Amino acid sequence: MLTKTYCSAVFGIEASNITVEANVTNGLKYFIVGLPDNAVKESLQRIESAILSIGYRMPRQKIVINLAPADIRKEGSSYDLSIAIGILASSDQIRTSKLASYLILGELSLDGKILPVKGVLPIVLQAKKDGFKGIILPKLNAEEAAIVEGIDVIAVSDLKQTCEFLNDFIQISPSVVDIHEIFEQQVNSYDLDFSDVKGQENIKRALEIAAAGGHNVILIGPPGSGKTMLAKRIPTILPPLTIDESLETTKIHSVSGLLPSSSSLLTVRPFRAPHHTISDVALVGGGASPQPGEISLAHNGVLFLDELPEFKRTVLEVMRQPLEARSITISRARFTVDYPASFMLIAAMNPCPCGYYNHPNRNCSCGFATVQKYISKISGPLLDRIDIHIEVTPVEFNELSTVRTSEKSVDIRARVIQARQIQEERFKNQPLIHSNAQMKVKNIRDYCVIDETGKGLLQRAMEKLNLSARAYDRILKVARTIADLDNSLEIKNEHLAEAIQFRSLDRESWR
Structure with missing residues (x-):
């Protein structure tokens, strides 16, 4: 008897429904097809x-399991429960009225317990979109799934x-x-403070x-x-x-399996x-x-790269395109994510290998060529994509000891x-832009108009600091x-003068 159950596969951070067809017929052996x-x-x-x-019977007949569509590769262990239910339904051990x-x-697990899986949130969102009444899933995934309204989340602990x-x-x-109560409880749950x-x-x-x-910001200063x-x-x-x-953001962490078990939503x-x-x-x-x-796990947040010159150059250079596009495309022979x-x-x-170049009180032990080689590990194109360059100086004792x-x-x-509310109002008709850093060239021309005095100030700064066209936009x-x-x-x-001073650590001027 042929029965159908439904599962899901995650590609990137989006899910696609998979039909699990189970057929128990006369014969021997088990077969599972559909690019598993x-x-x-x-x-x-x-x-x-x-x-x-659990006391049920495993059919001693020919069992064929097909995972459709058959041209999509199926990965992971999340199909176990759906396949098991399909086999039991096909052998008339459970009813089929709810399966659709x-x-x-x-x-x-071998004793029938149901273990949690990754990527539940995008799966539930897609199931709701496709019109399913509900989703049956492990109890440990229930809280994550239940943040989606309009679909029944049935949490089960075993087969x-x-x-x-x-x-x-x-x-x-x-x-x-x-979901609103979770936000109210956790939205300001920070242990750190600028005070x-x-x-x-x-x-x-x-x-x-x-x-x-x-x-984007780069901080340069001594240890x-x-x-x-x-x-x-900063967060x-x-x-x-x-x-x-x-x-x-929660979808990305769910797909990666990094969502904390104590939290159903990143707030x-x-x-x-x-x-x-x-x-x-x-x-x-x-x-x-x-x-x-x-870079994707930091989506809608902060990516902090400490000791920037110590990163391999190839690692830093692959960030150049995502910094501009605000997305990353992973291409493989059969698919793109x-x-x-x-x-x-x-x-x-640090400004140099020893860390004390330009230090007000300590001498740098690095030669000039060594300092230049160290700074040059950060390429000009990457620095151009960092809007604000800040030189951090040591804190004086009287400031450290103040109460x-x-x-x-x-x-x-x-x-x-x-300030963000002003920007949201400014870009309300442009759904892909939410802050000034995301402005394209056309937006800069529309919203960043300066007078003749400002143009002269900016021209002198570009000539003196040897800035690029991208730095001009920044x-x-x-x-x-x-x-x-x-x-x-x-x-x-x-405003323009204060913005110009934040380019003072551009590579050419630092030299």
Whole structure:
């Protein structure tokens, strides 16, 4: 008898429904077709043990399992439960009346327990879009799935409970999660605060501008000057995630299997800080079975690259295109996967190998050629894509020892949110642009108009600093953000002058 159940496959961060056709007929042996990988092929051994362990009968006949569409490669263990139910239904051991209404997924252990799987959120979103009444899945995935409204999430702990539900022997209430309550509880759950930082007022100002416009930043200064401390606190002044941003970010972490078991929804902006030994594939994504890289895991958040010159040059250069496009395309012979990668890049570096070049109190032990070689590890095209360059100086003792409390993150965030609201209104008719950093050339010409005095100021700066055309656009974007923080419709000369000083660490001028 032929029966059909439904499962799902995840490609990138989107899901596609898979029809699991099970047919039990006269003959011998088990067959599974439809382009399965080894994990799927091995599922029949797990399924047989699970079925026998709960007291049901494994048919001693020819069993053919087809995973349709057959031209899409099926990977992972999430098909176990759907295949097991298909075999039991095809052998008349469970009813088939509910099978067309539910999408079924989960990994089976040998004793019939159902183990959690990756990528549940995009699967549930697609199941709702395709009109399924509900989804049957592992209990440990229920909280993540239940954030999607309008579809019944049936959480089961083992194969026997699943069979009893499908046979109407028991009733299982759908899992429910209040997404708005989760947001209210966790949206400000930060352990760090800018009030912990002593001094460095000019650096805080620069980071406030960066947060207000979504600009990329590079911090350059000697060891112990506070670069990492400042970078780790940037998420505390960024605007809170919207529900749409939260769902999109959660999908990426769900596909990667990095969603915390204690959380069904990411409500704070991600902060990713990979080690400098990372490979280019781990940074941008890819592999034999493509997975999101660090730039995608930092989507809608911050990617912090500490000790920037210590990263391999190939690793840094592969970021150039994603920094502009805000997405990454992974191409393979048979398919192409797109991952979003809209993140704030925060980079930190020492000015030289010993770390004390330009230090006010300590002498640098590096030769001039050594300093130039170290700085040159960061290519000009990559520096051009970083909007704000900041030289971080050591904090004086009297500032470290002061008992005066610095401005709190919540106060800085209020100004950042106000500036972002101005930008949202400005770009309301352009759905792909949400902040000044995302402006294209046409938007810069429309919204970053400067007068003749400003043009002369910018011309002198470009000639003196030997800036590129891309750097010219970056200065205008930053000036537009400074004007927004000042609640000014026009870019004034003081806004432009402040933006120009943030290009002072351009490679040519640093030399």
